[in-house]
Amino acid sequence: MMDTVFFYIFALMTLGGAILCITRRNAIHSAIFLIMSLMGVAGLFLLQHAEFLFAVQIVLYIGGIMVLFLFVIMLVNLDEEARHRQFNRQWLLGVASVAVAGGSFTLFLRHQTAWTALPVAGRSAPAGNTELLADVLFRNYLVPFEVASVLLLVAVVGSVIMAKKRI
Amino acid sequence: MHPITTAHYVALSAALLLIGTLGVLTRRNIVIILMSIELILNAANINLVAFSRYWGPENMNGQIFAIFVITVAVAEAAVGLGILIALFRNKETVQADEIDLLKW
Numbered sequence: 001m002m003d004t005v006f007f008y009i010f011a012l013m014t015l016g017g018a019i020l021c022i023t024r025r026n027a028i029h030s031a032i033f034l035i036m037s038l039m040g041v042a043g044l045f046l047l048q049h050a051e052f053l054f055a056v057q058i059v060l061y062i063g064g065i066m067v068l069f070l071f072v073i074m075l076v077n078l079d080e081e082a083r084h085r086q087f088n089r090q091w092l093l094g095v096a097s098v099a100v101a102g103g104s105f106t107l108f109l110r111h112q113t114a115w116t117a118l119p120v121a122g123r124s125a126p127a128g129n130t131e132l133l134a135d136v137l138f139r140n141y142l143v144p145f146e147v148a149s150v151l152l153l154v155a156v157v158g159s160v161i162m163a164k165k166r167i
Numbered sequence: 168m169h170p171i172t173t174a175h176y177v178a179l180s181a182a183l184l185l186i187g188t189l190g191v192l193t194r195r196n197i198v199i200i201l202m203s204i205e206l207i208l209n210a211a212n213i214n215l216v217a218f219s220r221y222w223g224p225e226n227m228n229g230q231i232f233a234i235f236v237i238t239v240a241v242a243e244a245a246v247g248l249g250i251l252i253a254l255f256r257n258k259e260t261v262q263a264d265e266i267d268l269l270k271w
Contacts, residue, residue: 003170007175015182021199030202034202034205049220061205061237064241065240078261086196091193095193105185140231148238151239155241155246
């Protein structure tokens with residue numbers, strides 16, 4: 001019962017924030033609404049008993065990536081750009097293709113299959129989400145974990161090289 | 168009120184994916200295009216966590232994949248914003264359709 005109410009609150013936050021994010025003229029307003037959307041997603045993680053991902057979403061996305069976005073927005077001075085046209089010339093084609101994709105998603109979701117009938121909230125939560133996650137991550141997914149760390153190293157070096165004035 | 172099923176999460180994730188795609192396809196500002204990509208990756212994460220829950224409370228594979236998706240999103244944001252700063256320094260614009268050096 002409470003789960004249903006909270007699901008709709010978080011879904012409204014997520015979708016409303018996303019729609020406002022892609023329609024605002026000012027990039028800083030977009031970033032603030034994106035934070036609202038990401039907090040809605042974090043709440044959905046909490047509803048599904050993914051407590052570790054909830055913490056990661058708040059700390060990493062809202063605390064890390066969004067600060068990076070705001071920093072870059074302040075750095076590149078978008079006041080001039082806010083007065084220009086906001087949507088490109090192919091926007092009608094974009095809306096049409098998204099409408100086609102949305103129609104096909106709707107058709108697919110209207111088919112009642114086995115997985116749509118099962119309530120998510122019906123399952124009891126395991127104790128210690130972080131411990132379970134760590135067990136699987138460091139036992140079954142150790143090699144992908146190491147590859148991800150190499151990816152992060154490459155991204156750090158790459159972004160420093162991109163942003164440097166002369167190498 | 169009816170209980171929330173996996174289908175609700177999938178529908179929400181599809182809607183978020185569509186909004187993100189709309190942002191990528193129609194906006195001119197590169198910063199907002201990058202934000203829309205973050206929205207798309209978050210839609211994927213909602214799906215992964217919902218199906219991880221669907222396959223049982225002890226099954227963590229979906230959540231592990233969500234962690235990897237977040238890692239890739241961080242790398243993408245860092246490199247994308249680095250490219251954006253280099254672009255702004257050289258071309259003085261952040262509008263995606265004004266960067267057309269390779270267009271004939």
